[in-house]
Amino acid sequence: MATIIIPTPLRKFTNNTARLNIQAGNVKGVVEELTLNFPDLKKHLLDDQGNIRSFVNVFVGDEDIRNLQQENTLIKEETVISIVPAIAGGLA
Amino acid sequence: MLIIEQKPLDEMYQDALQSFPDECCGFFFGSDIGDERIVTNIMVVNNSKAGDKRKRFEIAPKDYLDAERFADENELKLLGVYHSHPNHPAIPSEHDRVAAQPYFSYVIISVNETGIAEIRSWQMNDNLQFEEEKTENKFINQNK
Numbered sequence: 001m002a003t004i005i006i007p008t009p010l011r012k013f014t015n016n017t018a019r020l021n022i023q024a025g026n027v028k029g030v031v032e033e034l035t036l037n038f039p040d041l042k043k044h045l046l047d048d049q050g051n052i053r054s055f056v057n058v059f060v061g062d063e064d065i066r067n068l069q070q071e072n073t074l075i076k077e078e079t080v081i082s083i084v085p086a087i088a089g090g091l092a
Numbered sequence: 093m094l095i096i097e098q099k100p101l102d103e104m105y106q107d108a109l110q111s112f113p114d115e116c117c118g119f120f121f122g123s124d125i126g127d128e129r130i131v132t133n134i135m136v137v138n139n140s141k142a143g144d145k146r147k148r149f150e151i152a153p154k155d156y157l158d159a160e161r162f163a164d165e166n167e168l169k170l171l172g173v174y175h176s177h178p179n180h181p182a183i184p185s186e187h188d189r190v191a192a193q194p195y196f197s198y199v200i201i202s203v204n205e206t207g208i209a210e211i212r213s214w215q216m217n218d219n220l221q222f223e224e225e226k227t228e229n230k231f232i233n234q235n236k
């Protein structure tokens with residue numbers, strides 16, 4: 001099963017678990033399984049259309065899935081997936 | 093209640109002053125017991141925003157991953173993000189709000205050409221709106 005690393009700010013929705021093992025064929029499947037098991041994560045990961053929010057980055061290994069096959073990026077047994085919240089802001 | 097120890101506080105101020113008139117940014121770490129968060133360490137991060145850094149900041153995903161790794165390796169909690177508002181109050185903007193994460197404390201340092209004006213901390217509530225977090229070391233003045 002692939003390992004998914006939950007970022008600190010979202011661990012309150014995964015019973016403070018930092019690493020989860022999920023069986024899925026691609027990134028989309030991982031996110032679906034994750035939000036099924038932890039429904040409170042949904043509004044922080046997905047937009048109203050069910051797509052991964054623009055402020056959420058998903059890395060497979062060291063690579064942003066935007067540089068791979070997006071949500072269709074394939075997952076292997078040993079794959080490590082990291083959810084990386086975008087950190088940005090400013091006064092105007 | 094967010095308590096920032098003197099050393100990390102000084103480091104945040106130094107970053108805000110040195111980066112002026114651009115915005116600075118970074119992470120802070122420490123412990124989280126009950127309602128009390130104690131900041132013991134910071135990680136200064138490059139403001140990777142392309143374009144005008146005087147009004148915006150952005151942290152590269154790799155820097156975020158480094159911060160999580162630092163917390164794990166040092167058995168600390170990644171408690172939040174700090175950034176500066178040059179020539180502007182320490183009040184979060186709409187840009188700050190839309191990108192805000194739950195749980196994190198968002199420390200904003202107001203800085204101008206005469207020094208640090210104020211420091212305040214904010215947290216996102218369940219309605220995705222910012223609420224001010226009580227802090228120690230509030231309204232400390234530090235000249236350049």
